[in-house]
Amino acid sequence: MGIIFSDLAVSADGYATGLNQTEERPFGDVDDSWLHNWMFDAYEENKAEVDAIVTSGATIMGRNMFGPVRGEWDRDWRGWWGPNPPYHNPVFVLTHHPHESIEMEGGTTFHFITDGIERALELARDAAGEQDISIAGGPRTVNQFLTAGLLDELRLHITPCIIGAGERVFEGVPPQRLERVSVRATSLVTHITYRRI
Amino acid sequence: MGIIFSDLAVSADGYATGLNQTEERPFGDVDDSWLHNWMFDAYEENKAEVDAIVTSGATIMGRNMFGPVRGEWDRDWRGWWGPNPPYHNPVFVLTHHPHESIEMEGGTTFHFITDGIERALELARDAAGEQDISIAGGPRTVNQFLTAGLLDELRLHITPCIIGAGERVFEGVPPQRLERVSVRATSLVTHITYRRI
Numbered sequence: 001m002g003i004i005f006s007d008l009a010v011s012a013d014g015y016a017t018g019l020n021q022t023e024e025r026p027f028g029d030v031d032d033s034w035l036h037n038w039m040f041d042a043y044e045e046n047k048a049e050v051d052a053i054v055t056s057g058a059t060i061m062g063r064n065m066f067g068p069v070r071g072e073w074d075r076d077w078r079g080w081w082g083p084n085p086p087y088h089n090p091v092f093v094l095t096h097h098p099h100e101s102i103e104m105e106g107g108t109t110f111h112f113i114t115d116g117i118e119r120a121l122e123l124a125r126d127a128a129g130e131q132d133i134s135i136a137g138g139p140r141t142v143n144q145f146l147t148a149g150l151l152d153e154l155r156l157h158i159t160p161c162i163i164g165a166g167e168r169v170f171e172g173v174p175p176q177r178l179e180r181v182s183v184r185a186t187s188l189v190t191h192i193t194y195r196r197i
Numbered sequence: 198m199g200i201i202f203s204d205l206a207v208s209a210d211g212y213a214t215g216l217n218q219t220e221e222r223p224f225g226d227v228d229d230s231w232l233h234n235w236m237f238d239a240y241e242e243n244k245a246e247v248d249a250i251v252t253s254g255a256t257i258m259g260r261n262m263f264g265p266v267r268g269e270w271d272r273d274w275r276g277w278w279g280p281n282p283p284y285h286n287p288v289f290v291l292t293h294h295p296h297e298s299i300e301m302e303g304g305t306t307f308h309f310i311t312d313g314i315e316r317a318l319e320l321a322r323d324a325a326g327e328q329d330i331s332i333a334g335g336p337r338t339v340n341q342f343l344t345a346g347l348l349d350e351l352r353l354h355i356t357p358c359i360i361g362a363g364e365r366v367f368e369g370v371p372p373q374r375l376e377r378v379s380v381r382a383t384s385l386v387t388h389i390t391y392r393r394i
Contacts, residue, residue, distance in 0.1 A: 012375060012391065013351075013367035014211050034374065141313060156209075160377040162367050170210035170359050177231065180357040183387050184290060185380035190389060194209065194357060 002132035003152040004121070006142045007053045009035045009189075010156055011163040016139040018166040018196050034161040035049035037132045045186045049157065057131025058124035059091040060117070062141035065112065066093045070186045076144065087136075090127040092120040094141060117140050117144055139167040151196065153181070158190040199329035200349040201318070203339045206232045206386075207353055208360040213336040215363035220265045223277050231358040235385035237365035242383045246354065256288040256327025257314070259338035263290045263307070270296050272291040276307065284350045290366040291338060314341055336364040343370045348393065350378070353360075355387045 008016045011034065012125040018030030027035065039050050063069075079085055088107040093099075099112040113120040124133045135145050145151040156169065178194040185191070205213045208231065215227030224232065233300040236247050260266075264274040276282055285304040296309040305359075321330045330341050342348040353366065376393040381390070 012389075013365075013370075158389075160375040162373050162375065164367070164370065164371050164372045168210070170361070173210075173359050173361065175361045176359050178357040178359065180382075180387065183380065183382035185377075190377065190380050190387075192209075192355075192387060 002057060002128055002130055004133045004135065004145070004150060005056075005153040005155065006135040006137070006145065006151055007049075007155045007157065008137060008139060008142060008169050009039070010139075010158055011035065011161045012158060013162050013164065013169040014170065015163040015166040016137065016169055018163060021064060021068055026068070028166060029171050030163055030166060034163070035159050038157065038159065038186065042186060043164050046189065046191075049155070049184075049191050053134070054086050055132070056089060056090070056134035057128030058089050059087045059134045059136050060120050060124050060141070061091060061093055061136040062138050063093060063095045065136060065138045065141065066091075066095075070161075072097055078102055078104065078119070084108070088139050090124070091136075092124050094120055096117075117141075117148060117150070121150060139171070142169060143171055143173055146170070146196075149196065153193060153195050155191065155193045158192060159188065199254060199325055199327055201330045201332060201342070201347060202253075202350040202352065203334070203342065203348055204352045204354065205334060205336060205366050206236070207336075207340060207355055207366050208232065208358045209355060210359050210361065211365040211367065212337075212360040212363040213334065213366055215360060218261060223265070224303050225363060226362060226366040228362055231360070232356055234340050235354065235356065235383065239383060239385050243386065243388075246352070246388050248379075249352070250331070251283050251285070252329070253286060253331035254325030255286050256284045256331045257321050257338070258288060258290055259335050260290060260292045262333060262335045262338065263288075263292075268364075269294055274284055275299055275301065281305070287321070288333075289321050291317055314338075314345060314347070318347060336366050336368070339366060340368055340370055343367070343393075346393065351375075351391045353389045353391070355389060356385065358377040 010016045020028045055180035069077045084105040085108040092113050102110040181193040207213045215225035217225045266274045281302040282305040289310050299307040378390040
């Protein structure tokens with residue numbers, strides 16, 4: 001059986017996203033390049049880590065990671081990623097508001113789950129078979145899985161900046177020791193992988 | 198002229214100390230070994246980083262790092278470190294309450310500075326000559342120097358644990374990019390050094 005993993009690009013102070021998300025700014029008040037330039041400007045150097053992010057049999061994400069729409073689904077929204085999202089597998093979006101599944105190009109289908117992370121995980125497990133399951137984010141969703149003891153592996157991609165406000169990895173997660181599985185530094189980022197003990 | 202540096206052992210979620218400091222528990226509710234076992238249990242492996250912590254010509258620390266006494270100095274207190282503290286140089290303690298200097302064995306003298314970090318830095322600079330100045334902690338004091346743009350180099354020693362409450366590095370420090378100077382992983386800790394840009 002595959003593992004449940006998550007990748008988060010975070011600042012040195014642990015923020016994975018800023019405040020005030022809008023359609024134009026998925027990461028809110030943060031300069032997106034501070035957190036993510038290593039994925040684009042230095043793709044070759046970080047190829048292993050970047051490719052691993054979308055190597056899973058199913059994906060789970062929070063609603064804010066899916067889009068800026070809040071409350072009822074009062075407009076058409078199909079994610080930030082255009083017609084062919086990078087997931088290429090079933091993506092289970094956590095929400096309080098039911099929505100029909102949306103089939104995209106390239107094998108990505110967004111399913112909307114209104115009854116919590118355990119149910120999303122059950123469906124993701126069915127969809128993934130023997131493959132891994134990715135908790136794509138955002139940080140609040142990752143923290144929910146950490147708190148529930150359901151995340152096997154957390155891969156932090158720590159970028160050299162201070163953001164100062166937003167949503168942090170580990171916020172509200174109970175005290176615990178972790179196993180540090182690996183560390184790799186490239187020019188723009190420090191990759192650290194933790195596993196739960 | 199030397200640089201101004203700081204070393205902080207922090208959890209994966211950025212805490213350098215827990216809540217509720219007492220004389221018996223300098224780091225409060227945190228199991229001290231979660232943050233510092235690499236310094237003792239794996240000294241040889243981390244010798245370079247451990248030795249660098251106390252390689253300076255002068256030291257500055259906050260009052261809580263010096264001791265658990267709050268408000269007026271209503272009892273005799275000479276630090277947590279016994280008669281021969283590891284600093285072996287002049288240590289300037291930031292406080293709102295005047296106190297006579299305390300000379301210890303081995304070259305450490307505690308001086309008590311009541312007029313802020315710039316004044317402490319001035320005195321430390323005089324004492325250090327061409328040598329570096331260490332901002333020994335705690336995190337609130339380090340954050341004050343970071344906020345004032347007075348810290349040249351921050352050496353984080355990140356330990357694989359979640360602490361969840363206490364005092365965090367970078368708290369309240371303005372958003373900024375940093376230069377990541379080095380990364381070194383040993384079995385119990387990940388050393389990351391940042392410099393201000």
